[in-house]
Amino acid sequence: MTQPYDRGTPVAVRAPRGTALTARSWQTEAPLRMLMNNLDPEVAERPDDLVVYGGTGRAARDWPSYHAIVRSLTDLREDETLLVQSGRPVGVLRTHEWAPRVLIANSNLVGDWATWPEHRRLEQLGLTMYGQMTAGSWIYIGTQGILQGTYETFAAVAAKRFGGTLAGTLTLTGGCGGMGGAQPLAVTLNGGACLVVDVDPARLERRVGTRYLDVVAGSLDEGVELALAARRDRRALSVGVVGNCADVVPELLRRGVEVDVVTDQTSAHDPLSYLPSGVTLEEWAALAQEDPDGFTERARESMARHVEAMVGFQDAGAEVFDYGNSIRDEARQAGYGRAFDFPGFVPAYIRPLFAEGKGPFRWAALSGDPRDIAVTDRAVLDLFPENDHLGRWIRAAQDRVAYQGLPARICWLGHGERDVAGLRFNELVAAGDVAAPIAIGRDHLDSGSVASPYRETEAMADGSDAIADWPLLNALVNTASGATWVSLHHGGGVGMGRSIHAGQVSVADGTELAAQKLARVLANDPATGVLRHVDAGYDDAVAAAARGGLRVPMREGA
Amino acid sequence: MTQPYDRGTPVAVRAPRGTALTARSWQTEAPLRMLMNNLDPEVAERPDDLVVYGGTGRAARDWPSYHAIVRSLTDLREDETLLVQSGRPVGVLRTHEWAPRVLIANSNLVGDWATWPEHRRLEQLGLTMYGQMTAGSWIYIGTQGILQGTYETFAAVAAKRFGGTLAGTLTLTGGCGGMGGAQPLAVTLNGGACLVVDVDPARLERRVGTRYLDVVAGSLDEGVELALAARRDRRALSVGVVGNCADVVPELLRRGVEVDVVTDQTSAHDPLSYLPSGVTLEEWAALAQEDPDGFTERARESMARHVEAMVGFQDAGAEVFDYGNSIRDEARQAGYGRAFDFPGFVPAYIRPLFAEGKGPFRWAALSGDPRDIAVTDRAVLDLFPENDHLGRWIRAAQDRVAYQGLPARICWLGHGERDVAGLRFNELVAAGDVAAPIAIGRDHLDSGSVASPYRETEAMADGSDAIADWPLLNALVNTASGATWVSLHHGGGVGMGRSIHAGQVSVADGTELAAQKLARVLANDPATGVLRHVDAGYDDAVAAAARGGLRVPMREGA
Ligand SMILES: NC(=O)c1ccc[n+]([C@@H]2O[C@H](COP(=O)([O-])OP(=O)(O)OC[C@H]3O[C@@H](n4cnc5c(N)ncnc54)[C@H](O)[C@@H]3O)[C@@H](O)[C@H]2O)c1
Ligand SMILES: NC(=O)c1ccc[n+]([C@@H]2O[C@H](COP(=O)([O-])OP(=O)(O)OC[C@H]3O[C@@H](n4cnc5c(N)ncnc54)[C@H](O)[C@@H]3O)[C@@H](O)[C@H]2O)c1
Incomplete structure (x- = not known):
């Protein structure tokens, strides 16, 4: 809506396809392609303005920031990490192989200032942008x-x-x-x-x-x-x-x-x-x-x-x-x-899924080849043959969903399922059954990654709706588990002052290191959701934790 | 002040001294001793109530939580990470050797709910606690x-x-x-x-x-x-x-x-x-x-x-x-x-120090032996002989400061200095010049680790006082660099709704791995402060970044 300041000259953006690397490795090629994919005119609502979806949700603060991110990712080494502050790249630091390649914090404001007028004032000064949930975290895959x-x-x-x-x-x-x-x-x-x-x-x-x-x-x-x-x-x-x-x-x-x-x-x-x-x-x-x-x-x-x-x-x-x-x-x-x-839709319908760590798992074929998604679809159907609901969805999606940008798939999987799927995808990459690596992420709207009293955490059983420690722990633990990029946002779908949420994307590049990382991230990420619901007293979550072998210190004897 | 709910039966706490391990390694012994040290009657203002300082700043939510943290740390392995949510341990997850052993989020609330009444309501329900800055992050070292x-x-x-x-x-x-x-x-x-x-x-x-x-x-x-x-x-x-x-x-x-x-x-x-x-x-x-x-x-x-x-x-x-x-x-x-x-004291006196990444660096002798601090004091004086101000402080402190709990020292060091000191301490441990490992941390009040418009980020040159992306990036990058424990807090010294801040503590245990971690964390942690001030337009920070070889993508040519 508002045009706060001159964001520079738009360029037409489309992620590279195929197996030739633009960056130094797939671990940096992936965020590069996914950033570009977010701004693909097939994907973004107003690409010239860098708006991906949700009114003003941007992938980068402005065009100079976009170009600087692209430059940094193109050059980034396997032990370096790029820091992105509200869509602007602010530093490259030396970390290590297990560390994320990109760390992102978007639209965060101190509580008393977490309002639309303050956000807009800062946006007009060119100091921030609205990241929505998957716009500024580079894992929007279209409708x-x-x-x-x-x-x-x-x-x-x-x-x-x-x-x-x-x-x-x-x-x-x-x-x-x-x-x-x-x-x-x-x-x-x-x-x-x-x-x-x-x-x-x-x-x-x-x-x-x-x-x-x-x-x-x-x-x-x-x-x-x-x-x-x-x-x-x-x-x-x-x-x-x-x-x-x-x-x-x-x-x-x-x-x-x-x-x-x-x-x-x-x-x-x-x-x-x-x-x-x-x-x-x-x-x-x-x-x-x-x-x-x-x-x-x-x-x-x-x-x-x-x-x-x-x-x-x-x-x-x-x-x-x-x-x-x-x-x-x-x-x-x-x-x-x-x-x-x-009521909100979460307490009305979604809470029981969240309690088991179930949420919007998604992946994109970095090759750009729709056949890669067909292969992963088949793999998921094979892995979870007893899940009729999932099967119905995958088949309906295959029939009815037109890809926007890089071919991608989404399906709800829970704790104990996501890591299994991720490891299988990594094997497909290693075996050459798909043309190129797969980026595996999820929406910020997930089981343990968000505090949002009018939506995801509305009407929690223990009254803990507004407690925001959980998305922060989620981001920290994903960073500590080997995700390729991690994001922490404020606002998102419900607006300023009303939510804090985190995202992660991990890349299955077919290597043994990627397998080790995926095994941890794709288990720990939904685990924080299960733990959050255990702590809030949901029986389904207690059962899911027991099934998944999750350790809950307050429930372990002295 | 308020006694919100029954916090269980107090016990007298004092960190173990000496070189015998209670936990499996020094990487978990360190958070264990520092947690206990925070509750040492010599250190804490109201230990029975788990209050360390700052009115209601607690080290753990209640006594059952304290005991569960101690149990978890005692048993924690070198590829596991304990999650702490407002002073309560909520999960143990499998990570890896480079990951922090503890990740902490305390007192965080979604913006519109970030008020004292809501905090107190939740505290009375036993769902949160006030972490202040170094109380809930286990690196308070007394006055x-x-x-x-x-x-x-x-x-x-x-x-x-x-x-x-x-x-x-x-x-x-x-x-x-x-x-x-x-x-x-x-x-x-x-x-x-x-x-x-x-x-x-x-x-x-x-x-x-x-x-x-x-x-x-x-x-x-x-x-x-x-x-x-x-x-x-x-x-x-x-x-x-x-x-x-x-x-x-x-x-x-x-x-x-x-x-x-x-x-x-x-x-x-x-x-x-x-x-x-x-x-x-x-x-x-x-x-x-x-x-x-x-x-x-x-x-x-x-x-x-x-x-x-x-x-x-x-x-x-x-x-x-x-x-x-x-x-x-x-x-x-x-x-x-x-x-x-x-004015606040930061814009009035401290800003120029922050621009160079200078802030309250501190360390504690896990041995409990004051001679270890004497050795590190000497090392610091040797490393920075040209710094008169620092020398005057160290000598005054030696003369006038009575230790409370584990012997500790604090001095302000900046980017390019902290990693040098940390690596030197690690050598002292390796060489047996000190009796036991050293825990190296800092206050949350630091150059790049806090957003607090009435204090640390008051009157920023570009008007970015309320932007809270920076402390989140600081916590994420410390997690990605090898810190031993990392914390993210809300409120702290200025109260609910007014600040977000992060902490890190890293343990110099004399190993080569610790050296690699210290080299990254103690460089990257103050680097985020320099980068924050570069972004806000401070010339001193631009000069410090250049001196320190920090990469700023927006300042690198196309
Ligand atoms: N439930 C969820 O999981 C979820 C997830 C993300 C976002 N959201 C929220 O859903 C909302 C929609 O998101 P979006 O990405 O589609 O946004 P969008 O800006 O792309 O689309 C909003 C649409 O609403 C229309 N509109 C605006 N005012 C209208 C009016 N008075 N009457 C009729 N139409 C009107 C606009 O023309 C536009 O087409 C946002 O508030 C978003 O934050 C929900
Ligand atoms: N500047 C900094 O770097 C920094 C750092 C941390 C905390 N703080 C802030 O400094 C303040 C003090 O922290 P603290 O740890 O010493 O707290 P504290 O609760 O330990 O001490 C506060 C003292 O104030 C006294 N007091 C209360 N009301 C008074 C009144 N009306 N008149 C006179 N005395 C009164 C109390 O008796 C108590 O001794 C806090 O607000 C804290 O958040 C500042």
Whole structure:
């Protein structure tokens, strides 16, 4: 939205493909390609502005910083580590072979200053950037990244309320951007009908282009008609409608349209990225820049109307949940009293998975060759033959997901599974069964890597929602276990002051050293999630720790 | 102050001395001894309550946690890492030889929840503890720790205003606790007279016992008389007075007492640890516990009066500074408008040292033998013969500092000096010139390890005071460089919501591996401070980076 300072001259970026190294080794080639991949026009929402997704989530602070990172990575040795501070490379230090090659801290502010105005002030001075979760940590893989999580969530909704399928139901949601664009496909993969509202027709058209959305309706009336017909016929169909959620959602409630599930993924976490009712798409950028405070106020008022209508649908019997964009807290700040009447998606559906260390495991084929992903898909299906849910997902993804940038796959795996998969991938690389090494990472939204009281750590059993020690320990232990790059971010999907989260990416380059590192990182990383839930008192986690042989000192006798 | 929940049964703790190992190796014996040393009654302010210093700064969350940490460390292998979350051990994971043996995250909260009430709520649930800076990170070494910093600060005051000596000046200050108790001796080491006010006579008597304070006066009048006489005669003398600063400081201003320097180290960062005017020492604990909100309000009102008097002394020509306890912000919150009229001590005196990576380097003799410190003192004097200032300090410390717990030394060293000293210590261990290994660490208050807009990063040249990426990068890079334990804390000396900071301790055990680790950690740790100041535009830092051969990607050509 805001154009805080001159970020330099954009260049077109696309990761190199194939097996020829640009950098000195695959351990540095991997972050190089993944950074570039994040800025590939096929992947990034606004590549010229270095924005990958989520409104303002950037891969590098500005173009000079981007070029300096590329230079540093190209030259970096196997015992050196590059430090990146909010998208700018600030130093190269001598470490050792087991150390990460890149350490990243993005958007972190001291608590009392952890606000959007302070962030924007510093951003305008060129001193920081917003890293979102996987933008500034170089492991965004396009809309597929969220698709799996969204698929899992809607599957859980179906299981909880609709007998295991969304067939015969209508889901109403907003926002068809980088993350939100996964919603229509996730609903249809679960058999349901979906009506998705976005103010920007280009966003909807783009999702049709990538087969995530079936059709864009010419009007609200047409959209509602199409969606209700699909609901009636128990057909899977997704329909996009151009409009402002603050107007459309209350309107649909007034009309009494039969909606079964309501959620939202507009960029509500950043009030400047939520278009207030009455403002046109064309006026948006200028208005947000000229008067950020006034714009924020108007956006929050609109969100209050939007959330009020969501609560109305809940009162009418629909399944309603906050999908991780902090819209409830924004509505609360505008004075709406019932904003937190519906739950966040994590306590509602995801907590039991997190307790076992399950989360969005993902990997990318550095070769650029889709066949490499086909090989890894097969390997995963072979490794976990008893996991039907996983199999269904992998096959659906193969059928329906169009790659953006480097071919990649995501699937939810837990403690005791990720290391097994990672080691198998490393063997595939060593054996030449895939053309080049594989980068293995995950979203920051994971079992033990985030503190976020309105999302991942909402409603923890022991009340420890706001405790932020865990993501820090996660980053430290991944750094101590042999990850190739590690990141620590503030804000992410829920905005400034509301979360702290960590990421890691490890490279399976087929060497024995990589195998040793993968065995540790891919066990320890989800282990912190299990331990976090053991500490909070979840029985599932205690059982998972016992199964996984995790040592919990407070449970060991004197 | 508050007794949030039952912390279990206290035991008397004292670190083992000598060369017999309790743990499997010196790399785990060291954190074990240093944890125990932090709770040694000679060191800790309230050992039964696990409080080391700074009001509520704890070494472990509770006694069961303490025992579990001890058990885990005793058994920990050379490729395992113990995770500590706010003073409780939460897991043991398999890492590798170069990884830290302990990773610690204390008191961290997500930004919007980073407040005292939320911290206390969680503490009462037994879910967190306050780690201060070196309490929860097991490298507090008694009052000597702060003495060197205080000595440096008063030396800088003398250089700036009084021709290089405090002889003939009177310094007025408050608070004679764990940190504040260093003030009288630091002033007298610089030749000056000092009047120190504390509400608790026991604190003053204790400092007389450790030779940090010369005398406790029977009354305010007597104290003033003694201090003014010393000022007149240019004699070094420190005088303690029992009283409440909120009363005594305004009273001395009204009387027009000739004071040259004014500062304060009451525990103002935590309003429940600052006694409001009109409350007796005996009523304090109960009142703070019964009504924390009301107590906070009264404490802040008193602080406003206290700070107002400090501003009055400044108006009258005195050198006045905030000594890192956040009293200005507390007074501001009570509505006092001129609270920030005087500067913090870092921008006023310490910034140029930080720009060169200089900060409070410290080490402890794990043998418990004071002769080991004598040997290291000599080594440091030999290594830096041209540094007069350093020599003066070491000799003064040898003469005046009484060890508390394990013998230890502190001196400020910068980038390019710390690794030299550390490697020399490792040689001394290898050669048997000292009886046992040496633990080498530093305060969290250091050049690149802290973000704290009211203290260490106050008034940064580029306005980046609140950016918290740097301490996180510092912790990550120390973890990646071979430190023995690494910590990440929130709050510390300035309180909740106001700072994030990191610590590291590395063990010189005489092995070649330790040498390799020390060479990296003791270079990279201060390097992050130099890089932070390069990035903020300090010329001194640019020069230090060039001297030290530090690579700054944004300054390297395309
Ligand atoms: N649940 C999760 O796991 C998760 C993960 C990451 C991000 N998020 C959050 O989801 C939200 C969406 O992320 P994104 O990457 O898709 O953002 P984005 O900026 O790419 O897309 C947001 C979309 O919302 C539309 N929009 C804005 N205001 C609107 C309004 N009033 N009415 C209708 N449409 C409007 C925009 O046109 C845009 O297409 C963010 O808040 C993000 O932080 C959630
Ligand atoms: N400058 C630095 O480098 C630095 C470093 C660490 C801590 N600190 C800060 O310095 C402060 C003191 O730390 P400490 O470890 O000495 O704390 P402490 O709790 O051990 O001592 C505080 C002392 O203040 C006294 N006190 C409280 N209210 C008073 C009042 N109204 N009038 C007079 N005396 C009063 C107490 O009796 C106590 O002796 C803390 O706020 C701490 O965070 C500064």
